[in-house]
Amino acid sequence: MVRLLRDTFPLVAILTIAIALGGSVSQVHGQFFGSNRSVGGISINPEGVLSAPTVLEQQELENIRATALDEAPADLQPFTELRTVSLRQLEKEIATLRSQEEGHRANLSDQGALPEKLAFLSGLQRIQYLLVYPEQHDIVLAGPAEGWRLDSLGNVVGLTTGRPVLLLDDLMVALRTRQTSRLEPISCSIDPTAQGLKQLRQVASRLRTIGNPQTTARRLEQAVGAQVVTVTGVPATSHFARVMVAADFRMKRLAMNMQPAPIDGMPSYLHLMKAGSRGMHSTTPRWWLAPKYEPIATDAERLAWELRGSGVQCMTEADYVNSQGQISHTGTTSKPAAQWAKTMTDRFEDLANHDSAFGHLRNIMDLAVLAALIEKEGLFERVALELPQLLGHEQLAHYPAPRQVATTASLLKKGRNWVISASGGVQIMPWHIADQIEQVDSLATIRKQLSSDLNKN
Numbered sequence: 001m002v003r004l005l006r007d008t009f010p011l012v013a014i015l016t017i018a019i020a021l022g023g024s025v026s027q028v029h030g031q032f033f034g035s036n037r038s039v040g041g042i043s044i045n046p047e048g049v050l051s052a053p054t055v056l057e058q059q060e061l062e063n064i065r066a067t068a069l070d071e072a073p074a075d076l077q078p079f080t081e082l083r084t085v086s087l088r089q090l091e092k093e094i095a096t097l098r099s100q101e102e103g104h105r106a107n108l109s110d111q112g113a114l115p116e117k118l119a120f121l122s123g124l125q126r127i128q129y130l131l132v133y134p135e136q137h138d139i140v141l142a143g144p145a146e147g148w149r150l151d152s153l154g155n156v157v158g159l160t161t162g163r164p165v166l167l168l169d170d171l172m173v174a175l176r177t178r179q180t181s182r183l184e185p186i187s188c189s190i191d192p193t194a195q196g197l198k199q200l201r202q203v204a205s206r207l208r209t210i211g212n213p214q215t216t217a218r219r220l221e222q223a224v225g226a227q228v229v230t231v232t233g234v235p236a237t238s239h240f241a242r243v244m245v246a247a248d249f250r251m252k253r254l255a256m257n258m259q260p261a262p263i264d265g266m267p268s269y270l271h272l273m274k275a276g277s278r279g280m281h282s283t284t285p286r287w288w289l290a291p292k293y294e295p296i297a298t299d300a301e302r303l304a305w306e307l308r309g310s311g312v313q314c315m316t317e318a319d320y321v322n323s324q325g326q327i328s329h330t331g332t333t334s335k336p337a338a339q340w341a342k343t344m345t346d347r348f349e350d351l352a353n354h355d356s357a358f359g360h361l362r363n364i365m366d367l368a369v370l371a372a373l374i375e376k377e378g379l380f381e382r383v384a385l386e387l388p389q390l391l392g393h394e395q396l397a398h399y400p401a402p403r404q405v406a407t408t409a410s411l412l413k414k415g416r417n418w419v420i421s422a423s424g425g426v427q428i429m430p431w432h433i434a435d436q437i438e439q440v441d442s443l444a445t446i447r448k449q450l451s452s453d454l455n456k457n
Contacts, residue, residue, distance in 0.1 A: 048229075048403030065150045070116055072147030072159070076123050079160055083145035084131075084450055085121050087387060088138040090168075093118060094389045111395050114168065116148070123148050124166045125158055127366045130305040130373065131447045134383045139374070142450055155356040163352070164359040166367070169397045172390055173240040174367035177233060178375040182431045186233030186368055188244040189288075189425030190252075190405065194326050196224040217408075224407040233428070236401035240364050244426040245402050247289060247361035251314070255287060255340055262354035266347050272336040285337035286319045286329075288425040291365045292345065295438040302377060304443035307369065311362040312352075314344035365428055372430035 071077075094114065101112060113119070122145060129142040147159040156165045177186065192200075203223040207216065231241045253259045257268035269285065292313035297306040316337045318330045333341075344351075352359040374380060380387070 046400055048401050049226075049405075061154060065152075065154075068150050069148065069156070072123060073117060076117065076145070077147035077159065079144070079146035079158070081144050082128070082142050082450065083122055083124060085124060085141045086138050087140070087390070088136070088385060090118065090121075091387045091389050094394055098389065098393070119168050120148055120156055121166045121168055121171065123158065125161065125163045126307075126363065127166065127370055128307060129443075129446065129450070130307075130370050131450060132303040132305075132379055132383060133447075133451065134303070137383050137385050139379055139383060139385060140450070141370075151356055153356055155360060157356050157359075161353075162356065164356045164363055166363050167239060169238070170240045170243070170364050171367055172394060172396060173234050173238050174364070174371040175374075175387070175391055177368075178371035178430075181233055181368060181372055181428075182375075184233050186240075186244075186428040186430070187426060188229065188231045188241065188248055190227055190229050190245070190248060192224050192227045192407065194324060196227070196407070197326075198324055199223040199225070221407045226404040227407055228404055229402045231401070235396065236403075237396075237398050239397050239399065242399060242402070243357070243360045243364050244428075246357040248426050250355065250357050251287060251289060251344065254344075261351070263347060263350045266343055266351070267340075269336060269340040272339050274336075284319055285316055285334060285340075287314055287316045287337070287341055287344070288427055289313070289361065290315055290427050291369065291430070291433050293369065293433050293436070295436040296369075296373065296434065297438055297440040297443060299441055299444040299447065300439060301444070304447035305370075305373060306440070306443055306446075307366055310345075310349055311365050312345075312348050312358070314341040314348075316341040361426065365430075368428050368430040369433045372434040376431065376434045 076083075097114065098111065121141070124141065124143050124145045126143045127141050128144070129140075131140040131142060132138075133140065144161075144163075145158075146161065148156050148165050149159055151157045151162065156167065157163060158165060200220060200223045203219055229245060231244070234240045254261050254266070255269040257270045261268075289312055292311060293307060293309035295308075297308060298304060316333045318333050318337070348358065348362075352362055379385075
């Protein structure tokens with residue numbers, strides 16, 4: 001979090017969390033992962049401490065991938081540009097299954113896994129349309145879809161596209177927080193403590209030479225100590241929260257050159273920096289991911305809605321760190337930090353196609369925005385739709401809440417600069433997006449054309 005520029009230091013050191021957060025799996029195949037705490041490139045113990053998975057844990061995940069999921073039903077396997085999922089039908093099927101279970105369970109709070117068709121929302125990969133049918137007391141989601149598989153991060157993705165599949169669990173979290181998200185942002189951040197930053201400044205101020213790079217790196221790591229993971233707006237134990245933390249962390253690894261970008265034309269922030277001047281500087285870049293949409297389109301009757309835009313943008317700001325380790329936002333940023341944020345935004349679509357953690361983030365942003373739209377427009381009341389299972393009765397998947405991560409330093413030679421960085425996060429304010437609406441009359445035709453698909457899936 002502190003940048004030090006000294007002629008005597010021949011290396012650039014990046015001080016940040018060095019674990020590879022991926023996504024996690026939904027409750028439908030939780031039985032395969034319940035005893036394996038290593039999912040999506042991280043290992044989380046019951047106390048919420050994150051660490052890198054061992055070789056054995058990684059091998060266990062690879063073994064699980066082959067049998068974790070059933071083959072998608074034949075009618076859901078081919079890719080289609082538009083598949084519909086009825087909330088009314090989804091609620092009905094879940095309620096029927098749970099009712100059938102009641103007479104067979106010793107513990108009524110112990111629900112069985114739902115069929116994958118329900119848990120994966122028939123393979124939807126994005127929500128393009130939200131369609132309202134008052135006469136049928138229904139709200140329908142529509143978007144591209146296909147069959148599914150498990151990727152190397154433990155995320156459920158499309159058979160051919162590799163794009164993350166929307167999860168019922170994330171939809172339920174979005175719907176259940178649709179009211180509170182108006183006042184409290186849905187967010188996550190991973191940050192060092194004030195005490196850690198204070199100790200870092202003290203240790204760094206005494207350095208006169210790099211010495212042994214690895215020894216120096218360990219001293220800096222020990223000074224900062226554990227960094228804190230904070231989640232707001234959604235349960236920290238939810239898959240929704242893990243998706244935010246995963247994307248935040250993987251973004252930082254790309255920015256700080258701790259792993260190469262999976263696409264061309266996306267250099268790290270370090271590669272964009274130039275050698276600086278002498279002296280000590282107490283500012284550092286902060287990046288965070290936020291929604292990016294065009295105004296939501298709707299028809300004249302406000303019965304058909306379309307999400308438009310890439311969904312995610314990267315924001316940046318320089319933070320100031322005082323001698324006590326306390327952080328304040330400056331409202332400004334550096335040219336390299338701004339350039340990296342712009343590249344992240346411009347290339348997000350390509351990046352999401354190669355890294356399912358980022359695609360999952362876009363999916364949950366879609367869900368949060370549509371849930372806010374449903375609440376803002378009073379759509380449940382308008383169609384007289386009640387969803388007791390989706391809005392409260394159905395249990396959410398539960399994972400150890402990520403609470404802290406160890407600090408790890410990595411070194412990269414770049415002139416004579418010594419750089420220590422950086423914080424960030426994810427912030428979703430869905431009501432702000434839901435307030436931006438534009439009338440597009442042609443949506444009424446799409447709503448009518450898709451009405452015949454309501455009972456197919």
